[in-house]
Amino acid sequence: MADSITNVLLVGVGGQGILLASEILAEAFMIAGFDVKKSEIHGMSQRGGSVVSHVRFGEKVYSPVVPEGEGDILFGFELLETRRYLNLLRPGAKVIVNDFMIQPPSVLLGNDRYPENLAEEISQRFTDFKLIDGLKIATEVGNQRVANTVLLGAVSKHLKLDDRVWQKALQKMVPAKALQVNLKAFESGRSL
Amino acid sequence: MKEILSGNEAIARGAFEAGVKVASAYPGTPSTEILENISTYSSINSSWAPNEKVALEVAIGASFGGARSIACMKHVGVNVAADPLFTLSYTGVGGGLVLIVADDPEMHSSQNEQDSRNYAKFAKVPMLEPADSQECKEFTRLAFELSEKFDTPVMIRSCTRISHGKSIVSLSEPVTGLPEPKLVKNPPKLVMLPGNARVRHPLVEQRTLDLSTFGDSWEINRIESRSEEIGIICTGVTYQYVREALPEASTLKLGMVYPLPKKLINEFAATVKKLYVIEELDPFIEEQVLAMGIPVIGKEIIPLCGELSPGRIRVAFEKAEIIPASETKNVIEEKLIPRPPNMCPGCPHRGVFYLLNKANAYVTGDIGCYTLGFMPPLNAMDTCVCMGASISNASGIVRSLPPEEQRRVVAVIGDSTFLHTGVNSLMEMAYNQAPATVIILDNRITAMTGRQENPASGYTLAGVKAPEVDIPDLCRALGIKHVRILDPYDLEETKKVLQEEMSRAEPSVIITNRPCCLIKDDSRFSKSALLEVVQSDCTGCKACLRIGCPAIEWQPDAEGKKGKSFIDPLLCTGCTVCQQLCKFNAIRQVK
Ligand SMILES: Cc1ncc(C[n+]2csc(CCOP(=O)(O)OP(=O)(O)O)c2C)c(N)n1
Numbered sequence: 001m002a003d004s005i006t007n008v009l010l011v012g013v014g015g016q017g018i019l020l021a022s023e024i025l026a027e028a029f030m031i032a033g034f035d036v037k038k039s040e041i042h043g044m045s046q047r048g049g050s051v052v053s054h055v056r057f058g059e060k061v062y063s064p065v066v067p068e069g070e071g072d073i074l075f076g077f078e079l080l081e082t083r084r085y086l087n088l089l090r091p092g093a094k095v096i097v098n099d100f101m102i103q104p105p106s107v108l109l110g111n112d113r114y115p116e117n118l119a120e121e122i123s124q125r126f127t128d129f130k131l132i133d134g135l136k137i138a139t140e141v142g143n144q145r146v147a148n149t150v151l152l153g154a155v156s157k158h159l160k161l162d163d164r165v166w167q168k169a170l171q172k173m174v175p176a177k178a179l180q181v182n183l184k185a186f187e188s189g190r191s192l
Numbered sequence: 193m194k195e196i197l198s199g200n201e202a203i204a205r206g207a208f209e210a211g212v213k214v215a216s217a218y219p220g221t222p223s224t225e226i227l228e229n230i231s232t233y234s235s236i237n238s239s240w241a242p243n244e245k246v247a248l249e250v251a252i253g254a255s256f257g258g259a260r261s262i263a264c265m266k267h268v269g270v271n272v273a274a275d276p277l278f279t280l281s282y283t284g285v286g287g288g289l290v291l292i293v294a295d296d297p298e299m300h301s302s303q304n305e306q307d308s309r310n311y312a313k314f315a316k317v318p319m320l321e322p323a324d325s326q327e328c329k330e331f332t333r334l335a336f337e338l339s340e341k342f343d344t345p346v347m348i349r350s351c352t353r354i355s356h357g358k359s360i361v362s363l364s365e366p367v368t369g370l371p372e373p374k375l376v377k378n379p380p381k382l383v384m385l386p387g388n389a390r391v392r393h394p395l396v397e398q399r400t401l402d403l404s405t406f407g408d409s410w411e412i413n414r415i416e417s418r419s420e421e422i423g424i425i426c427t428g429v430t431y432q433y434v435r436e437a438l439p440e441a442s443t444l445k446l447g448m449v450y451p452l453p454k455k456l457i458n459e460f461a462a463t464v465k466k467l468y469v470i471e472e473l474d475p476f477i478e479e480q481v482l483a484m485g486i487p488v489i490g491k492e493i494i495p496l497c498g499e500l501s502p503g504r505i506r507v508a509f510e511k512a513e514i515i516p517a518s519e520t521k522n523v524i525e526e527k528l529i530p531r532p533p534n535m536c537p538g539c540p541h542r543g544v545f546y547l548l549n550k551a552n553a554y555v556t557g558d559i560g561c562y563t564l565g566f567m568p569p570l571n572a573m574d575t576c577v578c579m580g581a582s583i584s585n586a587s588g589i590v591r592s593l594p595p596e597e598q599r600r601v602v603a604v605i606g607d608s609t610f611l612h613t614g615v616n617s618l619m620e621m622a623y624n625q626a627p628a629t630v631i632i633l634d635n636r637i638t639a640m641t642g643r644q645e646n647p648a649s650g651y652t653l654a655g656v657k658a659p660e661v662d663i664p665d666l667c668r669a670l671g672i673k674h675v676r677i678l679d680p681y682d683l684e685e686t687k688k689v690l691q692e693e694m695s696r697a698e699p700s701v702i703i704t705n706r707p708c709c710l711i712k713d714d715s716r717f718s719k720s721a722l723l724e725v726v727q728s729d730c731t732g733c734k735a736c737l738r739i740g741c742p743a744i745e746w747q748p749d750a751e752g753k754k755g756k757s758f759i760d761p762l763l764c765t766g767c768t769v770c771q772q773l774c775k776f777n778a779i780r781q782v783k
Contacts, residue, residue, distance in 0.1 A: 013531065023358075026196050030360055036196060037324070039357040041300045047533035047564070048742055062432040064324075064357035067502040084528050103745055104531040109569060109737050110746030110755065112529050 005058035006159070007066040011085045012077025013102045014049045017148045020173065021075070022053040024152060025159075028169035029057035032161050039064035048102075052085055074126075075155045077148070078102050079118040086125065095126040096155050098134045098147070130154065130192075137188055146178075146185035153189020166190075197361045199354040202325035203292055204229030205363065206332025207262050211370045212236050213287070214254035216247040218612065219641035220266030221301040222355040223294035227264050228644075231653050235366070240644060240653050243579075243612040244269035248276050248291060255289040255345075256382060258373035260336050264292040267308050268578065272613065274311070279384050280345050281315045282392040287373065288339035290332065291317075294350040297472045297499040303559065303578065305497070307473035308349050312450035316396050318403050319347040319450040320412070321428040325359040331447065333367075334412065342399055342406075349449065351472070353429045353499070404451040412447025415460050422514070423464025425457065425477055425488075430500055434470055437505040438515070452480055461486045466514075468493075472500050535564050537743035538765030540680045540706030541633055544604075545572040546739050546769075547687050551694065553602045556589065558582035558614070560606035560640045561708075562633050569740045573604070580605075580613025587617065587626035599694050601628045608638035608646045611661060615670070618701070622671030627697045629690075633680075634663055635708040643710060667701045674700035681706055683772045709765050720766030721781045723759055729778035730756040736770040736779065744770055 010022045022038055029036040040053035054066045071089040076082030076097035089095070097119065106112040123129035132154050134147035141150070149170075156166055166186065174182045197205065203226050207215060215238040217227035231238040241247035244265040254261035265273060270293050277291065293311070296302040312319035320335055322328045328350065335346040380388050407413050422441040426434045431445045444460040446452070461467050461481075469478040469490040478490035493512040495504065509515045535542050545565035548555055549572040557563055557573035558581060566573035575585055586603035593601070605614045610632050618630065638644040645651040648661040667675045674696060676689050686704075693700040725736075725744075732754050736744055743763035748755035759770075761782065771779040 014533065023196075026358060030194070030196050035360065037357060037359045038196070039353055041352065041356065047536065047561070048531070049533035050531040061359075062435040063502050064353055064359065064429070064432065065501055067436065067506075069503070080528065081531070084531075104529050105534055105567075105740060105742070106529055108742065108745045109740065110734065110748060113748075113752075115529070 005056055005061055006073070007071045008055040008073045008075060008155075009066060009071045009085060009088055010053040010055065010075045010077070011081045012051055012098075013081060014047060014051050016051070016077045018051050018053050018077055021148050021152050022055050024169050024173045025055045027173055028159075028161055028165050029055070031168050032165045034058060035061045037061045037064040050081055050084060052088075073155065073158055075151065077151070080104065080115065083115070083118050083122060086122065089126065092128065093126060094128045094158055095122060096130045096132065096151070096158075097122065098151055099131050100135065132189070132192065134189075138185055141181065141185045141188055143181050143185075146182055149182045149185040150189035153186040154192050156186070156190050157192075193363045194360055195363060196358050197325045197329075198225065198356055198358045199322070199325050199328045199350055200225040200356070201229050202328035202361050203264075203332050203348070203350070204233070205361070206329040207290075208233040208236065209329065209364055209366045210288070210333045210336040211260055211367045212262050212336070213259035213373065214251060214261040215239075215264070216241045216250040216261075217264040218242070218244045218247050218269060219638055219644045220269050220294075221641055222296060222352045223264050223266045223269070223292065223350070224641045224644065225355070226292055226294075227653070230262070238653060240646065242647055244273040245276060248273040248280075251289055251291070252276060252280055254373075255285045255287045257286060257375065258371060259287040260289075260370065261287060262290045262292065265294070266302065267293055267295045267306050268302065268304065269293070270308055270311050271578075274315075277311070277317070277345070278315045279389075281317050281396055282384055282389055283382050284343035285339055285345060286376070287370075288336035289345045290335045290339060291345055291347045292350065293347060294352070294355045295473075296352050298352070300352050303576070305473060307476060308347070309449055309476045310474065312347050312349075313476075316400055317345050317347055317450075318342070318448060319349055320447055321349045321449045322354060322447070323428050323431045323445070324354070325357070325361045327447070328354065329361055331412070342403055344399055344403075349428070351429060351499075357429070400451050403448075404454055407448045407451065407453030408455040410448065410453070413453050413456055414445055415456070415463070416443045416445065417463065418442045420464050421466065423460060423467045425460070425467070425469045425481070426471065427477070428472075430470055430472055433500050433502045433505050437502040438509065446477070449477065452477065454484060457481060457484065457486065461488075470494055470500070470505060532567060533564065534567070534740065534742050535561060536709055537741055537763045538709035538767040540635055540704060540709070540767075541565060542570070542739050542741065543683050543686060543769045544631060544633065544680050544704060545570040547683065547690055548572040548602060548604070550687075551690055552600060553694065554589075554597075554600045556582045556585040556601065556603045558603070558605040558609050560609050560633075562604060562606055565604070567740070569738050579609050580617050583614050583617035583621055583630055586628035586630065587621040587624065590626050590628045595697065598627050598697070602694065603628060603630045605630065605632055606639070607632060607634040607636065607648050607663065608644075610663070611647055615666070618667065618672065619670045621699050626699055628699060629693045629696075630699070630701045632663060632701060632703045634703055634705055637708045637711055639708045639710065643708065663703055667703075672699055672701050674698065675703065676700070677703045677705055679706060680704040681767050681769060683769065709767070720768070722761055722764045722766050723768065723771055723779050724761070724782045725757045725759050726778050726780055727756055729776055731776050731778070732756050733775070735773045735775065739769055739773065741770060
């Protein structure tokens with residue numbers, strides 16, 4: 001039964017825009033005619049805590065949370081957080097990560113060191129791995145703030161939905177005056 | 193029409209479709225967005241109350257006036273609202289009344305994980321439990337019908353995964369033709385004096401029996417027959433986990449968790465070889481089924497603490513050897529650096545906790561963003577029980593202490609929390625002259641739950657200007673002689689006032705007056721010039737790190753022994769607290 005469901009996880013740090021990205025994903029799946037469920041914990045997310053959002057789609061979805069070890073695609077907004085949630089993935093899952101680091105409190109205080117070579121380590125465990133410099137591409141597109149949309153574009157390639165569906169979802173979820181730059185950012189991520 | 197809605201949005205939609213006229217709530221994760229969404233429907237009079245008891249009483253008043261009304265809160269809110277709830281059960285309703293309670297198994301953002309279903313049984317009111325957003329909407333509508341049909345308040349229990357989970361919902365039109373609210377006198381039913389209440393109580397007991405019978409054939413309680421080997425009774429989000437973890441099992445999905453439909457349970461038990469109850473938290477259904485004389489397995493194999501998940505259910509059934517063990521999953525266990533939440537850069541609470549730590553204070557704490565003052569490096573909170581408890585705990589602790597210890601006791605409470613239940617506590621402290629110091633961290637908003645307005649913030653839920661509670665005058669009116677107001681960004685002044693008030697052997701109140709730094713698009717907060725660490729002047733003494741500001745980063749040198757501080761210009765708000773700590777004048781305004 002679970003095989004007909006695709007499990008997407010979006011992980012990162014509170015304030016990075018994970019909730020909006022997961023809303024756009026869920027919207028796209030609904031437009032494409034799938035059953036969709038989504039779940040995350042908002043309480044502390046605004047205060048720089050670790051955040052994970054679960055988005056599941058398929059013919060019929062029951063649980064709103066992805067069972068441990070059954071994640072199909074992990075969409076990481078930050079390296080350490082990506083590393084933290086690897087155990088939610090099934091072997092052979094796809095991992096798409098923003099090449100970006102946010103220091104947790106103990107590192108800021110100089111009590112810990114941010115782990116080195118995280119990208120390499122993750123890519124050894126999950127060979128279907130892609131590291132994307134979302135910020136750099138977004139800057140090229142003309143606005144640093146659309147880095148998430150670049151990443152979403154990159155993730156979209158693995159989700160087998162029509163261009164049209166994504167455009168519709170973006171149209172619905174992004175404020176009108178930011179739509180053009182977001183569509184452009186999405187395209188550049190999708191064509192990576 | 194179909195939309196993806198969160199459980200909270202769907203409950204709000206359900207209230208709208210049910211023709212609700214009055215809604216009242218006090219914020220609390222994961223319930224907060226229910227009222228926020230209800231307020232988008234102009235047909236509903238919606239407002240924040242200072243606490244949950246008041247919210248429920250406002251809804252009760254509206255119901256007595258004939259309007260359909262709703263009150264929303266988090267699980268612990270029902271503790272505060274329990275007093276009216278229990279007697280409301282006796283009076284019954286005028287217009288339908290629904291109390292939404294959102295539980296938080298796993299305590300994602302709560303101080304305990306009490307199971308609200310016990311309240312339904314304790315107060316003798318029916319409770320529904322939806323399993324997805326569609327049911328959130330449907331059940332809210334149905335709850336109003338049930339409320340009026342059986343003359344009872346109805347509780348709906350959500351939980352974090354339902355309230356903050358999203359799924360697809362089909363929308364309908366609101367009901368029409370509800371009676372217009374008007375005043376109807378009925379003292380025997382609504383004046384709960386002993387003589388009247390004694391007449392009402394047997395009616396309540398009969399109502400519970402009638403509801404149980406009604407539940408036997410109500411379609412929201414349904415048997416789904418699959419394999420006869422395993423039968424599972426479940427409700428709410430747990431039903432979804434069960435369907436995923438044990439797809440072959442037969443299920444009795446209960447939409448109404450109290451009172452239980454006894455005939456239906458007997459019927460289901462008779463069709464399966466082995467009966468289980470899978471429920472989050474307490475053995476609420478299990479104990480009642482056992483009391484019916486039906487053998488059932490529940491908490492013997494299912495965890496009592498925390499939330500369930502498909503994985504946890506499967507593990508429980510594998511361990512009990514009810515289903516074969518599955519292949520081991522890709523579990524990577526190791527210790528990673530944690531990423532706990534932190535006060536924001538520029539948070540006006542930060543400097544106060546730094547100074548409380550320096551002053552060697554014993555801090556009786558309270559609930560809000562400032563509870564994070566407990567975390568390192570601030571380490572300046574010693575207790576936190578429930579909203580409002582900081583002041584009364586301080587008042588109690590000083591009673592048996594020698595004077596030099598009494599002086600160290602400081603209660604810390606936010607503006608919203610003070611108005612919620614802190615006012616009573618301060619009244620007690622003033623009345624009984626307990627010699628402790630109280631700090632009211634007035635950041636002009638209920639920040640913790642996402643910045644809701646409150647009676648001292650000057651605005652209503654709808655963003656309309658409102659009268660502001662004058663907190664200093666209120667404290668004086670309660671009998672506090674020493675009320676000091678200060679700017680918490682000014683460390684020198686804060687330190688001085690703190691010392692003076694802590695050494696005073698009388699009750700005193702210090703009120704900080706900086707707004708939350710997230711109220712940006714508002715005259716209440718203005719961002720100052722940003723700061724930088726002038727690297728050539730930084731001696732690497734780490735003094736600025738002691739406030740734990742997320743904008744300040746320690747950058748070690750190559751050997752990792754020494755280093756310098758660095759301020760992230762994207763995060764700095766220019767609050768100057770770190771600047772005041774730098775003895776070498778290395779932190780300066782960006783030119
Ligand atoms: C009885 C109860 N109701 C609601 C909550 C949820 N809650 C926790 S803190 C808080 C308000 C905090 O606001 P405030 O005291 O102004 O402090 P701030 O977060 O702004 O610093 C709320 C509503 C709770 N924990 N207990």
